[in-house]
Amino acid sequence: MAELWAAVDAVVLGEILSSQTSGYQTTAGRPRVLTRHAVKTIEAFKTGREWSDGASEFRVLQSAGEIDVGDAIIKADGGYRLLAKGEQYVFFLKWNAYMSDYDLAYGPSAIFLLRNGQIESPASVALQRRYGYDRSTNSSPNSGR
DSSP states (O other): OHHHHHHOSEEEEEEEEEEEEEEEEOTTSOEEEEEEEEEEEEEEEEOOTTSOTTOSEEEEEESOOEEEOSSOEEEOOOOSOOOOTTOEEEEEEEEETTTTEEEETTGGGGEEEEETTEEEOHHHHHHHHHHOOBTTTTBOTTTOO
16 A cells, blocks of 8 residues: 555545546547546645635546447446545546546555545456456455355
């Protein structure tokens, strides 16, 4: 955890206020889908030079969601679910100077959902969905455990 803390620009407890999904073309010409979330700051544990002191809100980018472009639906390939309005997370963030917003550091591996007094990692949910892996037993359907 100390390595993660040192590698990020900000660590913040926040609540999703709203989300907007959009698409753009990468320099390689591939479509990319991003969702920009407006997040209410509950508590800032670590902040960097890009953080506005006393900021009550910040924006974070997530590679998740889908957009309808008329003849097709383009989905993000982030591998985890879209963060939802009203949910509270601890975010480990890196500043994205190009987009002028924060990115989720290391994707779903550095955000933690707080729900009913429990902490849930979207990364473990994505692993379960994708591979059938169960962290509570350290087993998968193919492992024979």
